[in-house]
Amino acid sequence: MRLPRKKSGFLLxxxxxxxxxxxxxxxxxxxxxxxxxxxxxxxxxPDDIKWHVAVQQMNFNYAGFRLTSFNGYDPYTAHFENMTSEKIEVITLVSSWKDGGKIYKGAGGSGGHQPFLYGIRSLSIKRNGSRLLISTTLNQGSTFRLNFAPKNRAIYVKVKEAKEKKNEKP
Structure with missing residues (x-):
């Protein structure tokens, strides 16, 4: 028994x-x-864990700087405040290409490395994917120098200098 053949319109x-x-x-x-x-x-x-560990290490290693908050509900923004006087030296971060970009603490004047946090009143670091946005508030008259870049990555720094109000008594 053969089935009847379909018409071409139905096939279309x-x-x-x-x-x-x-x-x-x-x-x-x-x-x-x-x-x-x-x-x-x-x-x-893994990147979130690395970010959290890095912020906690900064909170532990930066003598005189205190992690005040993670900026409310944003876990990718860390804010540090300087609790030291101007005479206390700030710990230096050193990153060398010889060690594959490994970060370690070093002295401020050795090997041409400059202090990472020198003359800064407060520091905010915001992680945006693989980039970091660093915003700082400087002490009056201080300059901010950044001689730190892990491996071959660049760190973009946006600096705004705040002018302090003078307390004038009549």
């Missing part, structure tokens, strides 16, 4: 419906893969 409709189903499936798959990539970027756990 079946092919169009199959093409529409395949294209909708392809668009849905591309949308899901994009959504999964966005979720993966938000859940970049």
């Amino acid at each position: 409709i079946e092919h169009l419906i199959a093409l529409v189903i395949i294209s909708i499936s392809l668009v849905a798959f591309m949308g899901l893969s994009t959504a999964f990539l966005k979720i993966k970027d938000r859940l970049n756990v």
